[in-house]
Amino acid sequence: MSVATVAFYVxxxxxxxxxxxxxxxxxxxxxxxxxxxxxxxxxxxxxLLGADFLGxxxxxxxxxxxxxxxxxxxMLTHRIADVHVSNRAVGRPLGVMLVGxxxxxxxxxxxxxxxxxxxxxxPGPTIYGVGDAFLTEYVLPFxxxxxxxxxxxxxxxxxxxxxxxx
Amino acid sequence: xxxxxxxxxxxYVALIPLVxxxxxxxxxxxxxxxxxxxxxxxxxWLACATVGASFLLAVVAFVQLLGMPPQxxxxxxxxxxxxxxxxxxxxxxxxxAVDPLSAVMILVVTGIGGLIHLYATGYMHxxxxxxxxxxxxxxxxxxxxxxxxxxxxxLLFVGWEGVGFCSWALxxxxxxxxxxxxxxxxxxxxxxxxxxxxxxxxFLLFWTLDAHGHGTLLFRELRAxxxxxxxxxxxxxxxxxxxxxLLFVGxxxxxxxxxxxVWLPDAMAGPTPVSALIHxxxxxxxxxxxxxxxxxxxxxxxxxxxxxxxxGAATALLAATIAVAQNDIKKVLAYSTVSQLGYMFLAMGVxxxxxxxxxxxxxxxxxxxLFLGSGxxxxxxxxxxxxxxxxxxxxxxxxxxxxxLIATLAITGCPFLAGFFSKDAIxxxxxxxxxxxxxxxxxxxxxxxxxxxxxFRQVFMVFxxxxxxxxxxxxxxxxxxxxxxxxxxxxxxxxxxxxxLGVPHALGGPVGIPHLFERWLEPVTGPQVLxxxxxxxxxxxxxxxxxxxxxxxxxxxxxxLAWLLYVRRRPDPAVFSAAxxxxxxxxxxxxxxxxxxxxxxxxxxxxxxxxxxxxxxxxVIDGLVNGAAxxxxxxxxxxxxxxxxxxxxxxxxxxxxxxVVGRRLRRLQTGAVTTYLYVIVLGxxxxxxxxxxxxxxx
Amino acid sequence: MGELAVTHFVVLATxxxxxxxxxxxxxxxxxxxxxxVELILNAANVNYVAFARYAQTGYDGQLFAIVVIMLAAAEAxxxxxxxxxxxxxxxxxxxxxxxxLRG
Numbered sequence: 001m002s003v004a005t006v007a008f009y010v011x012x013x014x015x016x017x018x019x020x021x022x023x024x025x026x027x028x029x030x031x032x033x034x035x036x037x038x039x040x041x042x043x044x045x046x047x048l049l050g051a052d053f054l055g056x057x058x059x060x061x062x063x064x065x066x067x068x069x070x071x072x073x074x075m076l077t078h079r080i081a082d083v084h085v086s087n088r089a090v091g092r093p094l095g096v097m098l099v100g101x102x103x104x105x106x107x108x109x110x111x112x113x114x115x116x117x118x119x120x121x122x123p124g125p126t127i128y129g130v131g132d133a134f135l136t137e138y139v140l141p142f143x144x145x146x147x148x149x150x151x152x153x154x155x156x157x158x159x160x161x162x163x164x165x166x
Numbered sequence: 167x168x169x170x171x172x173x174x175x176x177x178y179v180a181l182i183p184l185v186x187x188x189x190x191x192x193x194x195x196x197x198x199x200x201x202x203x204x205x206x207x208x209x210x211w212l213a214c215a216t217v218g219a220s221f222l223l224a225v226v227a228f229v230q231l232l233g234m235p236p237q238x239x240x241x242x243x244x245x246x247x248x249x250x251x252x253x254x255x256x257x258x259x260x261x262x263a264v265d266p267l268s269a270v271m272i273l274v275v276t277g278i279g280g281l282i283h284l285y286a287t288g289y290m291h292x293x294x295x296x297x298x299x300x301x302x303x304x305x306x307x308x309x310x311x312x313x314x315x316x317x318x319x320x321l322l323f324v325g326w327e328g329v330g331f332c333s334w335a336l337x338x339x340x341x342x343x344x345x346x347x348x349x350x351x352x353x354x355x356x357x358x359x360x361x362x363x364x365x366x367x368x369f370l371l372f373w374t375l376d377a378h379g380h381g382t383l384l385f386r387e388l389r390a391x392x393x394x395x396x397x398x399x400x401x402x403x404x405x406x407x408x409x410x411x412l413l414f415v416g417x418x419x420x421x422x423x424x425x426x427x428v429w430l431p432d433a434m435a436g437p438t439p440v441s442a443l444i445h446x447x448x449x450x451x452x453x454x455x456x457x458x459x460x461x462x463x464x465x466x467x468x469x470x471x472x473x474x475x476x477x478g479a480a481t482a483l484l485a486a487t488i489a490v491a492q493n494d495i496k497k498v499l500a501y502s503t504v505s506q507l508g509y510m511f512l513a514m515g516v517x518x519x520x521x522x523x524x525x526x527x528x529x530x531x532x533x534x535x536l537f538l539g540s541g542x543x544x545x546x547x548x549x550x551x552x553x554x555x556x557x558x559x560x561x562x563x564x565x566x567x568x569x570x571l572i573a574t575l576a577i578t579g580c581p582f583l584a585g586f587f588s589k590d591a592i593x594x595x596x597x598x599x600x601x602x603x604x605x606x607x608x609x610x611x612x613x614x615x616x617x618x619x620x621x622f623r624q625v626f627m628v629f630x631x632x633x634x635x636x637x638x639x640x641x642x643x644x645x646x647x648x649x650x651x652x653x654x655x656x657x658x659x660x661x662x663x664x665x666x667l668g669v670p671h672a673l674g675g676p677v678g679i680p681h682l683f684e685r686w687l688e689p690v691t692g693p694q695v696l697x698x699x700x701x702x703x704x705x706x707x708x709x710x711x712x713x714x715x716x717x718x719x720x721x722x723x724x725x726x727l728a729w730l731l732y733v734r735r736r737p738d739p740a741v742f743s744a745a746x747x748x749x750x751x752x753x754x755x756x757x758x759x760x761x762x763x764x765x766x767x768x769x770x771x772x773x774x775x776x777x778x779x780x781x782x783x784x785x786v787i788d789g790l791v792n793g794a795a796x797x798x799x800x801x802x803x804x805x806x807x808x809x810x811x812x813x814x815x816x817x818x819x820x821x822x823x824x825x826v827v828g829r830r831l832r833r834l835q836t837g838a839v840t841t842y843l844y845v846i847v848l849g850x851x852x853x854x855x856x857x858x859x860x861x862x863x864x
Numbered sequence: 865m866g867e868l869a870v871t872h873f874v875v876l877a878t879x880x881x882x883x884x885x886x887x888x889x890x891x892x893x894x895x896x897x898x899x900x901v902e903l904i905l906n907a908a909n910v911n912y913v914a915f916a917r918y919a920q921t922g923y924d925g926q927l928f929a930i931v932v933i934m935l936a937a938a939e940a941x942x943x944x945x946x947x948x949x950x951x952x953x954x955x956x957x958x959x960x961x962x963x964x965l966r967g
Contacts, residue, residue: 008873015880019884022899028893028896035903038903042909045876053926058933061933061937066940069940070898070944073947077951077957099886099889106881107875110874111875115918115919117919118919129923133923138927153941157945159946159949839894840890840959840960
């Protein structure tokens, strides 16, 4: 039982538990905060796997950006009066069955698969490597993603405009 | 027989037919306004002047011919006008030719025609259609002259048809009365039947000659080419015989012989000058002229000649029997004409062509005189034509009566009048000709007796005895004006004198008088088939004289009988009409019911055929058409059904199917996002599963 | 348990995925569904990075994950804009209520 393993299990429990909270949270606000926990846990996982830059990116973008945005939306649409209504789930048993089935099957696959594993390299700062790759080998997805972001920006503005009457 | 000499050109000959044509054109186009403006006088003068001019020109032509040697005379004078039909081997131009035969004809047509024109100016004086009458009369003259002057069979036929048309127009002149119109139609239709045969004869001639490379319709060329026909046969019959028979059929129509004579008595519905001109002197003689013109052809067909002679003799007898019982003054003369035409055909049939033409000429004189005289009587009687209402007119109508008597004596064959010479020539030929037969002579002599009887019956009934007319008619009895009596005198003179042109050898030979007429016609008709008695070749003078005496005696007997019955009234004619139950009398009075027979057989038959074909047309042909239409309707109905149920059905099935499917599929669109998400997820999972199973993932 | 292997991470990712799927399929709140989508994306990211670490194929795993994060951001932005729009129109973000497109 190495340190990494222990760390992993702690993080895993945290993450999975938060995810459960997202899924089963009574109110949407609880779910949102649980999502925060999940995202933090994922960031930690990244770091554990040696992707330090990615972990930071996760924190910045996901937690700092997306989650905040989600919280905004939650706050804007949350009706204090409708607490008991807004988080009701539909077709729970069916969902549990489906999800349970998928989960079990995938786990089985994961356990049984012959994963191709190679010797790990010593962990080091990945930021240089990632930056290089983005500007050389993977410059196309980089640029396309930029365009997508621009489009999303415009789209979001357009979609959320107030209707002009008259 | 003269060789085909070249005829002498004489352009003025063309004027002979064309001047009356011009007259007809002027009168036809401008007659009505002219009559209204200037009255009837100038019209009458114009009409007479054109025919008079033609007559003068005819005399000039005659004189010119006289001055030519016989050879050239036979070829005659010719006036070429213009090329007409040039098709294949047929070349016919419009050209008029005068030779001895046509010279006789044109003199008769224009001379007697001119006198009749003059007479008609008086007779038709009160008729408002005066101009129309003379237009037709001039047109008729033109057509008749074309007929006799045409130098080809085709041109002759044009004239033939032309006179037929004018005859129709003139018979139906008073067309307001439908009976007159019917009479005209009858004449035309019966003529058409004959013309059909005539046309077939022309075709046959040309066709056969053409096969030998001699295809022509010109008379002088036909004469030269005729021998080529000698051996030809068609359907087992010799071509000359067949062609001449067909042509003779046309002649029976135009010249009123059995079986196509029935129109001529009806034609008396026309004005009397018309009867005189057309149905006595000229048109009806066209058949005789045609045979004379084509005598060389008929000479090649003895069978046809026999038919012609028999038909002529039979017709003469039949018509004479009918004339005996008629009471209409014009009907008697009409049947008399038919009978005399029979004589002419008898002459042609026994080969005595010259004698036939001679009788044609003398008959024209006295028959015209008789008709015009009857017209004068009718005029005086205020329109009455029934002889039973006449009588004792001699004193009131001296000129008419005297001329009528002279003409009657002529027709009866009174010696030293024209009819004697011409009729006798025929009877002698009938007896003595190689084509003749004593039976024919006997018939002819019997007819002579009947002729004498019915003609004098007419004379006695009309002019002698007591007047049986109504008193107010008697009051108005007056002689006709000079314009009508002068022609009568001229014609009566002709009836006496014309005969001396043809003094038979038997009489004239010893005295040195030649048969001028026969000599004149010789270039055309050939030397008489029958050598005259006393002339070159034999025959017995004595026999001829004896026959002459017999015929005179028979005629005298007829006259006597008529005198007994109609002047002395002992025995009473009623005895004869009542004899044998009145049957013979009724038979002859009703023309042997020939018209009724034709009506029942031909007219009804044609109408029945027409009805049958009409039925056929209505039920079978129209039935087919209607059936086709109904079939189409049925098919279209079926197609409509098909379209409605199958085609539209298919379309509707597709549409309804789409609708039904769409309705079912619509339920997929729940609008619930959750459902959609489920579907997405399941879809993805399914796709992955599929992919995994295909890829064979472990 | 033993040595930390890729399997562990894959299982973790699977669990996250399953829970995210559960949110997507069962939640009535539109934002809840979006949160589920985020969970799924994160699960995928974990998988990517784990494979990158253990298969040593260079940086491409991490790069993919970065791209996913970028796209997730874009998607979240638009999605939330849409949700706000729905909220404005329907006064609610209950997806059961937005069945106007029901056929």
